[in-house]
Amino acid sequence: MMIEDHIRAAAPRHPGGIERSPPALLKEPLEFLFAEHYRHRQMCKILEYLAVEPAFDASLIAATDDFIRYELALHVIDEEEDLFPLLRRRCEPDDDIEDVLGRLSADHALDQQLAQAVRSIFALALERRTPPSALPGGAEALLKLAKQEKGHMALENAVVMPLARRRLTVDDLEALSLRLAARRGVAAG
Amino acid sequence: MTLKRSASASPRGVAWPQVEAVTIGDLLQRNAHWAATKARIDPEYFRRLSAQQAPDYLWVGCSDARVPANEVVSLDPGELFVHRNVANLAPSQDANFLSVLQFAVEVLKVKHVIVCGHYGCGGVRAALSGKRHGMIDHWLAPIRCLYEDEAGYFDRILDFEARVNAVCEANVLAQVRAVASNPFVQEAWVRGQGLSVHGWIYSIKDGLIRDLETSVANRKEATRLRTRGGAAHG
Numbered sequence: 010m011m012i013e014d015h016i017r018a019a020a021p022r023h024p025g026g027i028e029r030s031p032p033a034l035l036k037e038p039l040e041f042l043f044a045e046h047y048r049h050r051q052m053c054k055i056l057e058y059l060a061v062e063p064a065f066d067a068s069l070i071a072a073t074d075d076f077i078r079y080e081l082a083l084h085v086i087d088e089e090e091d092l093f094p095l096l097r098r099r100c101e102p103d104d105d106i107e108d109v110l111g112r113l114s115a116d117h118a119l120d121q122q123l124a125q126a127v128r129s130i131f132a133l134a135l136e137r138r139t140p141p142s143a144l145p146g147g148a149e150a151l152l153k154l155a156k157q158e159k160g161h162m163a164l165e166n167a168v169v170m171p172l173a174r175r176r177l178t179v180d181d182l183e184a185l186s187l188r189l190a191a192r193r194g195v196a197a198g
Numbered sequence: 199m200t201l202k203r204s205a206s207a208s209p210r211g212v213a214w215p216q217v218e219a220v221t222i223g224d225l226l227q228r229n230a231h232w233a234a235t236k237a238r239i240d241p242e243y244f245r246r247l248s249a250q251q252a253p254d255y256l257w258v259g260c261s262d263a264r265v266p267a268n269e270v271v272s273l274d275p276g277e278l279f280v281h282r283n284v285a286n287l288a289p290s291q292d293a294n295f296l297s298v299l300q301f302a303v304e305v306l307k308v309k310h311v312i313v314c315g316h317y318g319c320g321g322v323r324a325a326l327s328g329k330r331h332g333m334i335d336h337w338l339a340p341i342r343c344l345y346e347d348e349a350g351y352f353d354r355i356l357d358f359e360a361r362v363n364a365v366c367e368a369n370v371l372a373q374v375r376a377v378a379s380n381p382f383v384q385e386a387w388v389r390g391q392g393l394s395v396h397g398w399i400y401s402i403k404d405g406l407i408r409d410l411e412t413s414v415a416n417r418k419e420a421t422r423l424r425t426r427g428g429a430a431h432g
């Protein structure tokens with residue numbers, strides 16, 4: 010079983026926080042999205058750490074909760090209402106992208122449920138000043154989200170990003186860059 | 199009912215938005231406040247506006263309360279002629295829409311007609327749901343047809359919300375085609391009047407508009423748009 014395996018394995022070391030991507034990267038939208046995936050992988054490491062860590066770390070929990078609340082939600086919009094529709098318009102029938110995009114969209118819907126479960130655990134942990142690992146269902150909720158996200162990103166990195174690099178035009182990238190920035194409160198200079 | 203937010207303390211002492219009802223009287227007060235603010239900044243604002251209406255744009259958008267036309271393109275009153283209905287349709291037999299279109303094209307001589315849909319449109323979702331809702335089903339029948347004509351394409355999008363969004367885009371394209379082949383618009387082009395038709399889609403989740411690259415500015419381009427690909431592929 011997933012949790013027991015995880016607990017039996019050597020306890021993960023403190024993974025550190027999630028660093029911000031440099032704002033200049035917004036000018037390279039696909040690089041930016043790729044870097045976001047890297048930050049999400051960091052989030053997964055933190056979730057795996059918190060799932061077994063016996064000490065209560067309020068600031069790490071709060072920062073991760075903020076990441077899920079703001080950054081993860083924004084990233085789903087980046088893809089679901091921006092990159093994916095654009096790819097649907099640009100890809101050739103031979104690219105056979107629909108099955109992958111369909112699975113990823115279903116993942117995004119599931120992400121929201123799993124993320125909500127993690128946020129509930131975090132809220133309870135902060136309220137009781139208890140590590141999430143000590144709460145009933147805590148480790149399970151955290152590991153579930155981490156596992157789901159890692160599989161999801163692997164598929165996006167392997168299939169979607171290369172296709173986006175191939176199919177999106179210079180104009181597409183410019184418009185995408187403008188919207189990624191606007192979504193984060195950065196207006197075009 | 200419209201709701202407004204006000205801050206109050208949550209059990210943990212953090213300010214937390216709560217909703218309370220806005221009364222009809224509040225609206226009149228807000229109106230007075232809005233008019234006063236405008237008049238303070240620009241004493242001639244309303245007199246100037248009342249003297250003429252010369253918008254360059256006709257907006258055909260959805261009735262959805264979360265897509266306020268003027269606001270999302272940051273235009274003042276007087277700058278945008280607006281027609282809204284459920285799911286931003288441009289039906290060639292709807293007297294309301296046709297009156298608006300003719301007035302906009304022939305009297306106001308707008309330079310652009312913008313069909314702006316939005317992702318997650320409740321009208322599109324209702325049309326795809328397969329359930330009976332009442333009168334609205336008749337209004338939404340063109341969207342249902344649009345979907346059924348290309349069901350093979352749309353049904354490959356397994357996630358329902360993603361499929362709704364794809365149909366929202368296809369619907370914008372269909373309405374751009376309808377506007378561009380409307381006799382009022384065709385006649386304007388024959389007269390040599392400068393007029394473009396555009397298809398956009400708005401996201402309620404980020405407030406941003408995406409251009410669906412369906413703009414046409416003459417009869418030739420309109421014909422090309424009509425004959426290119428299916429609804430799904432634009």
Ligand SMILES: [Fe+2]
Pocket residue numbers: 085088113117161165
């Ligand atoms: Fe994703």
Ligand SMILES: [Fe+2]
Pocket residue numbers: 046084088162165
């Ligand atoms: Fe992603």
Ligand SMILES: [Zn+2]
Pocket residue numbers: 260261262284285286316318319320321322
């Ligand atoms: Zn709508």
